[in-house]
Amino acid sequence: MAVAVRLIRPAEESSPFVLRLQQYASLSEADIAGLQAAVERELTIRKKRDVVLEGYETRKLHIVKSGFATRYKLLANGKRQVLSIILPGDIIGMPSAFFRSSLYSVATLSDVTAQMIPLIKFLDLCRRTPSLAIAMLWYTEHELAAYADHIVDVGRRPPLERVAHFLLELHSRLLAVGCAAESSFEMPLSQEIIGDLLGLSAPHVNRMLHQLKEENLISMDHRRVTFADPEGLRLLARFEPLSPTSLPAGARRSA
Amino acid sequence: MAVAVRLIRPAEESSPFVLRLQQYASLSEADIAGLQAAVERELTIRKKRDVVLEGYETRKLHIVKSGFATRYKLLANGKRQVLSIILPGDIIGMPSAFFRSSLYSVATLSDVTAQMIPLIKFLDLCRRTPSLAIAMLWYTEHELAAYADHIVDVGRRPPLERVAHFLLELHSRLLAVGCAAESSFEMPLSQEIIGDLLGLSAPHVNRMLHQLKEENLISMDHRRVTFADPEGLRLLARFEPLSPTSLPAGARRSA
DNA sequence: CGAAATTTTGATCACGTTCAACTTCAGTGG
DNA sequence: CCACTGAAGTTGAACGTGATCAAAATTTCG
Numbered sequence: 001m002a003v004a005v006r007l008i009r010p011a012e013e014s015s016p017f018v019l020r021l022q023q024y025a026s027l028s029e030a031d032i033a034g035l036q037a038a039v040e041r042e043l044t045i046r047k048k049r050d051v052v053l054e055g056y057e058t059r060k061l062h063i064v065k066s067g068f069a070t071r072y073k074l075l076a077n078g079k080r081q082v083l084s085i086i087l088p089g090d091i092i093g094m095p096s097a098f099f100r101s102s103l104y105s106v107a108t109l110s111d112v113t114a115q116m117i118p119l120i121k122f123l124d125l126c127r128r129t130p131s132l133a134i135a136m137l138w139y140t141e142h143e144l145a146a147y148a149d150h151i152v153d154v155g156r157r158p159p160l161e162r163v164a165h166f167l168l169e170l171h172s173r174l175l176a177v178g179c180a181a182e183s184s185f186e187m188p189l190s191q192e193i194i195g196d197l198l199g200l201s202a203p204h205v206n207r208m209l210h211q212l213k214e215e216n217l218i219s220m221d222h223r224r225v226t227f228a229d230p231e232g233l234r235l236l237a238r239f240e241p242l243s244p245t246s247l248p249a250g251a252r253r254s255a
Numbered sequence: 256m257a258v259a260v261r262l263i264r265p266a267e268e269s270s271p272f273v274l275r276l277q278q279y280a281s282l283s284e285a286d287i288a289g290l291q292a293a294v295e296r297e298l299t300i301r302k303k304r305d306v307v308l309e310g311y312e313t314r315k316l317h318i319v320k321s322g323f324a325t326r327y328k329l330l331a332n333g334k335r336q337v338l339s340i341i342l343p344g345d346i347i348g349m350p351s352a353f354f355r356s357s358l359y360s361v362a363t364l365s366d367v368t369a370q371m372i373p374l375i376k377f378l379d380l381c382r383r384t385p386s387l388a389i390a391m392l393w394y395t396e397h398e399l400a401a402y403a404d405h406i407v408d409v410g411r412r413p414p415l416e417r418v419a420h421f422l423l424e425l426h427s428r429l430l431a432v433g434c435a436a437e438s439s440f441e442m443p444l445s446q447e448i449i450g451d452l453l454g455l456s457a458p459h460v461n462r463m464l465h466q467l468k469e470e471n472l473i474s475m476d477h478r479r480v481t482f483a484d485p486e487g488l489r490l491l492a493r494f495e496p497l498s499p500t501s502l503p504a505g506a507r508r509s510a
Numbered sequence: 511c512g513a514a515a516t517t518t519t520g521a522t523c524a525c526g527t528t529c530a531a532c533t534t535c536a537g538t539g540g
Numbered sequence: 541c542c543a544c545t546g547a548a549g550t551t552g553a554a555c556g557t558g559a560t561c562a563a564a565a566t567t568t569c570g
Contacts, residue, residue, distance in 0.1 A: 073403075073407050075407070075411055075412065075493070076493050077411075077413070079411040080411070081406060081407045081410045081411040083403050083406055083407070094396065094399075095396040095397070095399045095400045095403070098393060098396040098397070098400075099400065099497075103400055103403065103497075104403065123389055123392075126385070126388065126389060126392065127385040127386070127388075127389060128385070130381070130382040130383070130385065130388065131382070133381065133382075133385065133388035133389065133392065134378055134381060134382060134388065136392055137378075137381065137388065137391055137392055137395060138353060140392060140395040140396060140399060141349065141350040141353040141395060142350070142353070143399055144349075144350045144395060144398055144399050144402060145350045145353075145354065145358055147399060147402040147403060147406065148328075148338050148350070148358065148359065148402060150406050151336060151338055151402065151405050151406055151409060152328050152330070152336045152338070154406060154409045154410045154454065155336045155409045155451075155453075155454035156330055156332075156334040156335070156336040156451075156454060157330065158332070158525095159525090159526075190547085190548060190549085191548075191549065191550095192548075192549095196410075196411075198410075199409065199410035199411060200526080200527090201526070201527055201528075202548090202549085203526090203527080203528085203529095203549090203550080203551080203552095204525095204526055204527075206549065206550060206551090207526090207550090207551095210550085222535085238330075238331050242354075242358075413557095414557090414558075445515085445516060445517085446516075446517070446518095447515095447516075447517095455558080455559090456558070456559055456560075457516090457517085458517090458518080458519085458520095458558090458559080458560085458561095459557095459558060459559075461517065461518060461519090462518095462519095462558090465518090477567085
């Protein structure tokens, strides 16, 4: 009765986004084709550009194919809170496009290529494609759980664990989209951004990173992070991967 | 062309949940009837009970009709992070029911009456009712934005603003479900819980609350909070209500 | 009415910020 | 190719905030 969740034909060249949706609900060839058809255009945004600006209206979704970006908010006191790191397979304009004016800003960290779909078109597609709607619901719940984890991080985890937890989470997400090795990865973020993500100052992030090195849990070379002791790190951070989503029987049935 | 969003017949006795969904997409009588039909049973949970326990599997959604609860996580170091306050119209089991085992715990703060729907049944209903699926997507995006706000609160807002922001947010949510007066409300939370919500210690919450009183922004009598200077409070906290959701034209069209 | 939970208060202290200087690195144009 | 420039990383010292702990006062509830 239990079914393997990730039965995806390896031959097929799927986008990270489609790959991700497949985890949540099985999409037919037609469903995927419909999604592709809704894409209005594919574009590349250069490094360090703003894609979405807080306060402005957006009615577009950008499905990221490659590259990295940050979703953040600037406060009146000059501080910045980074809400999330956007990786391939993520959607820019979520949740911003669902509100009158964008709640947050998004800026690219690297060149980003993305597929643009107007929100209305996307919602219409969801209306016509129940399994896509279900998959999207699942996708958003997943996002919600990630945000919840972030709240716990920032609210109650001590700085060292916070940094450790963040490294593990980033790695597992990068791994899922094929942007990381088994136990090392290229970190596309400055320590200042990590600080703004975790609610710490940049110098303190630096100290915590060094402490993790001293305790032989990680090693760093330029921007490459290697987990010297993945198990120890997981133990320290009490990291539990979010990914293993469970699929109820009903979700696989076709409409 | 612009349509009033909350055109709801006042005569009709709608649940806070349905009222909320109506904001996101127009549901037909049949849609609502279908939702009611999916309810397996209505139940009342007594004060201070656990509804969901972290680590256990849940496959049920509980739509809250009345009462309050907290969604929280216990850390290994004995600390607790409260993720959100659950009010009437909210769903218990979200996002927990979407994962193999529940990510968080939920405990009631007061007696809670709720309508139980098995997740599978609910998803099947979404599959058959596109407008419900769309409304739910919207609902979850809204939840996501609330969590994002929470991250900003805990990560970068100074304690005084944090508490002020929290009071305003709670009030506006209570107001939306008819559990608050224009500028005062009964606060169902101990200072310890507020602390665990905002990442502060209980004594410090106490101090901040007193400071707000001293600055004549609020007044408190037992558990009743009154906004003495709502505008000043909003200014201090830079509070921007999340509620005004904008409805794209497409969302109102029927399938 | 008594017991338990919650609020309030104060004193101490550690943690993490802040700020500034310095170093290293990466990218660019001469 | 190297010198230059700006960004990012690193370090240290001083400071202030908010945690912690404990005790007292008050409220709530059984």
